[in-house]
Amino acid sequence: GAPIPEAVVSLSMPKYSADLPTTPKGRVMANSEGRYFFADLPAGDYRLRASKEGYLGGAYGQRRVSADSQLLTLGEGEKRADATLMLWKYAVIGGTVVDETGEPVVGVSVQALVRSVVAGRTRYGGSASSLVPPPTATTDDRGMFRLSRLTPASYVIVVPSAQTTVPVA
Numbered sequence: 001g002a003p004i005p006e007a008v009v010s011l012s013m014p015k016y017s018a019d020l021p022t023t024p025k026g027r028v029m030a031n032s033e034g035r036y037f038f039a040d041l042p043a044g045d046y047r048l049r050a051s052k053e054g055y056l057g058g059a060y061g062q063r064r065v066s067a068d069s070q071l072l073t074l075g076e077g078e079k080r081a082d083a084t085l086m087l088w089k090y091a092v093i094g095g096t097v098v099d100e101t102g103e104p105v106v107g108v109s110v111q112a113l114v115r116s117v118v119a120g121r122t123r124y125g126g127s128a129s130s131l132v133p134p135p136t137a138t139t140d141d142r143g144m145f146r147l148s149r150l151t152p153a154s155y156v157i158v159v160p161s162a163q164t165t166v167p168v169a
Contacts, residue, residue, distance in 0.1 A: 003034025004087055007052040011038055014047050014071070043078070045071040050085040056151055058086045065151050091150040096143045097159055104143025108159055111136050112147045115154040124156055 007030045030036045030050070034161055047069070048060035061070025073085055093112055097105040111134045113124040125134065137145040147157075 003030070003032075004050075004052055005030060007036075007050045007055075007085075007087060009036040009048065009050045009085065011041075013044055015044060021160060022108065028119075043072055043074055043076040045073050048049050048072050048083060048085060050087055052087060055087040055089055058088065060085060061157065062086060065153070088152050091146065091147065091152055091153060092148045093150060093157060094144065094146040095157065096146065097139050098143055104139070105159075106139055106141055106143060108139050109136055110139060110145040110147070111158050111160060112150060112155045113158055115156050138142045 008027055010027045011031060026038060028036045028038065046060075049069075050059075051057040056065060059069030060072050060083055062068070063086065072080070074080065095110075097108055097110060099105050113134050116123050116125070121153060135147045135150055137147050139145045
């Protein structure tokens with residue numbers, strides 16, 4: 001809920017093609033109190049988004065990372081001072097992979113699987129969309145890993161392994 005100074009707030013009208021030079025659009029930077037201002041806007045529906053390095057971008061009407069945004073509707077000459085945009089700070093998970101004797105395991109893949117409950121069943125996956133693979137890191141020479149730029153969620157950290165058998169003959 002804290003203000004985010006220097007977030008870039010962008011405004012567009014989805015009714016018009018973004019390529020048209022007359023399309024009302026713009027970008028401004030939020031001040032130290034997280035406030036921003038657009039002037040002389042015609043009546044219509046607007047898409048309002050914010051972004052800043054180190055944060056997952058947000059849009060008007062979005063209250064959760066996975067929620068849909070809404071259009072901001074303005075009437076002729078209407079002024080709004082209540083259009084709050086939320087951004088989410090990226091998360092980082094780090095740790096060390098060790099074997100059964102406590103020695104670091106070098107060069108293994110580590111994945112962060114999002115834990116979610118769908119229809120009363122717990123599921124694990126890369127993200128809300130099955131098209132996005134899970135974040136992956138490889139352990140270094142100390143067995144340490146670091147998964148960064150994670151969206152806020154509940155995660156399970158796994159070290160996938162595959163067993164292979166080869167015939168003796």
